[in-house]
Amino acid sequence: PIKWKCPEVLTFTSNQDVSTIGFVKIADGAKIEYNDGTGWKDATISTSLTLNNGQSVKFRGDYSKVTTSKTVYTQFKIEGNVSASGDVNTLIDGVGGDIELSSYNYSCMFMECAGLTDASGLKLPSETMSDSCCYQMFAGCSALQTAPSILATTADYRACDSMFVGSGLTMLPQMENLKTINEYGCKEMFRSCNSLTQATDLTFNHIAHNGAEKMFATCTTLDTIGNIYTKDVDYQGWYDADNTGANNGTTSTYWHFDNLEAASGFNLVAGTESTLWASDGRKLWHLEHCRH
Numbered sequence: 001p002i003k004w005k006c007p008e009v010l011t012f013t014s015n016q017d018v019s020t021i022g023f024v025k026i027a028d029g030a031k032i033e034y035n036d037g038t039g040w041k042d043a044t045i046s047t048s049l050t051l052n053n054g055q056s057v058k059f060r061g062d063y064s065k066v067t068t069s070k071t072v073y074t075q076f077k078i079e080g081n082v083s084a085s086g087d088v089n090t091l092i093d094g095v096g097g098d099i100e101l102s103s104y105n106y107s108c109m110f111m112e113c114a115g116l117t118d119a120s121g122l123k124l125p126s127e128t129m130s131d132s133c134c135y136q137m138f139a140g141c142s143a144l145q146t147a148p149s150i151l152a153t154t155a156d157y158r159a160c161d162s163m164f165v166g167s168g169l170t171m172l173p174q175m176e177n178l179k180t181i182n183e184y185g186c187k188e189m190f191r192s193c194n195s196l197t198q199a200t201d202l203t204f205n206h207i208a209h210n211g212a213e214k215m216f217a218t219c220t221t222l223d224t225i226g227n228i229y230t231k232d233v234d235y236q237g238w239y240d241a242d243n244t245g246a247n248n249g250t251t252s253t254y255w256h257f258d259n260l261e262a263a264s265g266f267n268l269v270a271g272t273e274s275t276l277w278a279s280d281g282r283k284l285w286h287l288e289h290c291r292h
Contacts, residue, residue, distance in 0.1 A: 009090040010059045010122075012082050014051035019080025019115055021057055022048040027074045029065035032091065034058065051082075061091040068104040070135070078113035081143075085121030096123075101130040112140040120173075122148035129159035129185075139165045145195075147173035154178075155185035155211075165191045172196070179204055181211035191217045 012021050023045050026032060032043040035058045049057050066072070074091070087096035088106060106124075110116055119138065129152040138144055144167045150160070155178060165188055172190070181204060189212075190196060196219050275283060 008058075008086040009094075009096065010084070010088055011056055011086040012051070012059075012078065012084055013056040014053055015081040015083060015117065017052045019051045019082050020048060020078070021051065021082070022077045024075040024077050024111075025073070027063070027066045027068055027072050029067075030061055030063055030074055031065075032059060032061040032074065051080075058086070059091060060094040062094055063092045063102075063105070068102055068107065070104060070107065070132070073104055073107045073109065075108045076110055076113055078110070079115040081117050082113075082115050083118040083121060084110070084116060087123040089123075089125070101125060101133050103131040103133065104135060105130070105133045106137050107132060107135040108137065108139070110138050110141055110144075111136050113138075114141075114143060116141050117143045118146050119144060119148050120146040124148050124151055126151040128152055128154045129156060131156050132158040132161065134160050134163045136162045136165065138163060138167050141167045144168050145170050149174040150178050152178060154180040154182065156182050158184045158187060160185060160189045161187045162191065163189050164193055165189075167193055168195050169193050170195050170197055179206070181207045183208045183210055184213065185211050186215050187211075187213045188217060189215050190219060191215070192219070194218075194220050197221050 023043070026043070026045055033040045034043045034047065034049065035041070036049060036055075040060075043059070051057060061074075088109070089101075090096040091109075092101070092105060110119070116138075125133065129150075133156075135158060138147065139162055141164075144164075147164060147167075147169055150173055152159075159182075161184055163186075169190070185208065187210065191214055193216075196216075
């Protein structure tokens with residue numbers, strides 16, 4: 001299992017001279033502070049910080065008077081070349097660690113941050129990702145190449161919906177802890193990530209109805225290299241699925257259903273275990289105890 005060993009407050013570090021950190025919006029009722037090395041100060045919507053190469057700024061917050069929603073959230077504005085690290089929960093309670101999250105807590109937090117290039121040092125929730133908590137969190141981050149590890153074991157309703165849509169990721173984040181995907185939990189999670197060239201072999205214990213809907217839709221570079229999924233993956237995320245697993249020679253990947261004992265219905269394929277194979281014999285994904 002992935003373990004987090006370096007708790008710290010949310011931190012941004014510039015990888016070049018003249019990067020800027022500010023806000024597009026701050027959630028109503030949120031109290032946010034920053035520390036650029038000269039002590040903690042209140043952040044406002046007009047806060048704009050310039051960092052040179054190697055300089056950092058830290059953020060913490062208090063959401064005790066905030067009810068986040070699809071329209072109430074905090075969104076950073078990042079330009080230049082910036083890495084993000086630390087515990088995102090410190091923006092909620094100033095302390096971090098495992099806390100009880102609310103819906104949309106991190107919704108749109110880094111959406112369209114053109115200067116965010118590396119988020120591998122961020123710590124996300126480590127138990128359950130609550131309803132819509134990371135909805136569009138990194139959407140449109142076109143320069144983002146590395147993502148934070150998905151530490152949670154469960155993605156609740158829409159928890160990771162469109163989380164990285166349209167980002168510049170070149171490989172998937174570590175997701176080995178994630179075993180349960182509830183309804184729409186990973187819907188369109190990596191849609192239109194057109195720099196993705198690598199995908200890992202993952203095993204899930206349960207994927208609910210529509211849990212992985214369009215998870216890799218229009219990822220054109222995966223289609224080009226014949227890696228996991230093709231651009232034809234749509235709706236449930238399955239393509240060229242047949243009960244015998246025979247490759248018809250026209251696709252780069254195909255599903256073999258190893259267990260067909262589950263009842264059919266809900267426009268899902270009957271089965272509780274299946275394997276995604278590449279046409280060259282590579283085993284890409286293995287799903288167990290799943291309705292798909």
